[in-house]
Amino acid sequence: MNYPGPTFGKTLYAVLFTVLLPGVLWLWADSASAQIPLPVVYAPEAGWPIAGFGLFWMVWGMVSLYQYGKGLPMNAFPPEQFVQKGAYRWWGHPIYVGFGMLCFGVSLGLGSVAGLYLVTPVVVLGMVSLVLGYENIDLRNRFPHACTDAWFGLPSPMDLRPGWPLRAGQLLVLFIAVLLSNFIWMQLQLAPGPAYLPVISAVPRDLGKVLLIAGTWMFTGILYFVVTSERQLREVQIAFWTAIFLHFFAALLYPKAAPANMYPHAGWAGCLTVPPVVTIVSAVFYSRVFYRYRIFFVIAGLGMAMFVSEFSPFPDVYRITAIAVFCVAIFLPSLWKNILILAEKIANSWREWEFGPVRVINHGFYVGIGAFSGVLLIGHLVGKDYAWAILLFAVIGLVCSALWAQFIEGSEKLKRPFGYYGSVVSVFFAWMILKALGYPVWMLIGAFSVAMPWVQAIGRLRCLVNGCCHGAPSGPDDGIRYFHPRSRVCGLSHLKGERLYPTQVYSFIWMFFAGFFLLRLWNGGASYPFIFGIYLILNGLGRFVEEAYRGEIQTPRHFGLRLYQWMAILSVISGMVMTTLNVDRPVLAPEWNWQIVVSAALTGLFTFFAMGVDFPRSNARFSRLV
Secondary structure (H helix, E strand, O other): OOOOOHHHHHHHHHHHHHHHHHHHHHHHHHHHHHHOOOOOOOOHHHHHHHHHHHHHHHHHHHHHHHHHOOOOOOOOOOOOOOOOOHHHHOOOOHHHHHHHHHHHHHHHHHOOHHHHHHHHHHHHHHHHHHHHHHHHHHHHHHOOOOOOOOOOOOOOOOOOOOOHHHHHHHHHHHHHHHHHHHHHHHHOOOOOOOOOOOOOOOOOOOHHHHHHHHHHHHHHHHHOOOOOOHHHHHHHHHHHHHHHHHHHHHHHHOHHHOOOOOOOOOHHHHHOOOOHHHHHHHHHHHHHHOHHHHHHHHHHHHHHHHHHHOOOOOHHHHHHHHHHHHHHHHOHHHHHHHHHHHHHHHHOOOOEEEEOOEEEEOHHHHHHHHHHHHHHHHHHHHOHHHHHHHHHHHHHHHHHHHHHHHHHHOOOOOOOOOOHHHHHHHHHHHHHHHHHOOOOHHHHHHHHHHHHHHHHHHHHHHHHHHOOOOEOEOOOOOOEOOOOOOOHHHHOOOOOOOOEOOHHHHHHHHHHHHHHHHHHHHHOOOOHHHHHHHHHHHHHHHHHHHHHOEOOOOOOEEOOEEHHHHHHHHHHHHHHHHOOOOOOOOOOOOOOOHHHHHHHHHHHHHHHHHHHEEOOOOOOOOOOOO
């Protein structure tokens, strides 16, 4: 991000991020509170110290950048030197960590329901998106030989012996993750818990439970000090984070899969229970380090996990979930490698059939199936009375996506491209048309917001075959390769055979999880504008990161960011506005009949024709897909 006029630019940047951004977040929290029917957590005794601690990290981080980096904490005007001292010895991004703590603490201190459940999570995800989608890439480009080794940061994938501060820092990060996940779970009322949370509302007196919690923490914590390399420590931390996230996400979607909590009414003490799946993962890593004694560690880990899981409200469901989460966490590297192998096979699976002047391409089947499935889901949510409105909405979206891409990417080589943000813009036109026809537009927008992530995810399979939305060159051990001459990668970007970031896979995974979360909001009774707003926010955050690793030559850049990264930022801002709108949600009793199936079939066929059938011998606009 290089701006003309450094003095003016720095002043504008400072005002934007120190005055305007906090003010916008405050206004957002105040305006959106009415849309979040979750328990208020008013804990000033805990909130204000957390906020003060966060402010400390922010100030120390800024001073460290100025002192050691010879610059200011501004992405647009970055420091001259790479900083690993001061606050940056502890955190890779202490200013962002501190700001996240500040938002969380202020939300607790003021009892802001939107601040706790909406603003703080979005701020944290936004900072992660900025780091992954810009800062890390910029740092690698400016300091290619620099290596971040912060004590609270993810260890390097090197076979170096980790120091004690790094080991202790990783354990503390795990402790914070467990504490926060249990705290949020309690407040979302997935298990009984107080809405008003003092620092410690009760002191556990059951000696057996206390010893079991202490034992699980000791069993897990010692692992950090027996692994022999930073590579192993990194693998341990990634497995733990994966297990905690997946189990928390599963509990969010299905409350009966909630983790065990041995003290559900004991305030902060109730947040100390180690998820049993973490104990089992620990046992596996112990077995790798002490192979001769693997049976002992497996029995110990399984035994503690079984005891703790008994305190889950629904232990049987919890154990099934824990087994699934455990398998993913332990086999994550192998799972990722197999995903890349499958993605590469799909990327080189182009097939086409010509019938006179008409050509049918196999990647059209993916989007056709995605559109068909999406309309079926929407019809299931809203019922048969809106079957034809759904069809009209979908057609308007597809037409606008084609027109958008013509304006941005259309050329002699790209006669019929499609652009996602055209379908977002189409909401405005669909609103006017459907409103004139007397349909409840907000209900349809909310339902489409639930289905769209999965439609987009399936559509990414077409992107793999077509070679659109492809990544930039990656490392030698990562990425996927394209060989088919019809692929855009080979014919337009001239990157045949090179390993490229699997950006379509990144999008698929992110949208897969986003879809489940939005469905949870729909089933939980969230308002339609709120669902639409969360969809725009999640899509924008994911797209900002994905776009940073893309390698399409036809996408323009402005001020150091790709066009669609700016569009992603606009999507997040629009989503914030949507979450503040107050629209009553009527009670629906949807009925299923043949009209929904016909609407889904017509939508699927139209999408298949638009994105999978073309006229290869024509040179007219919209004639050829490749």
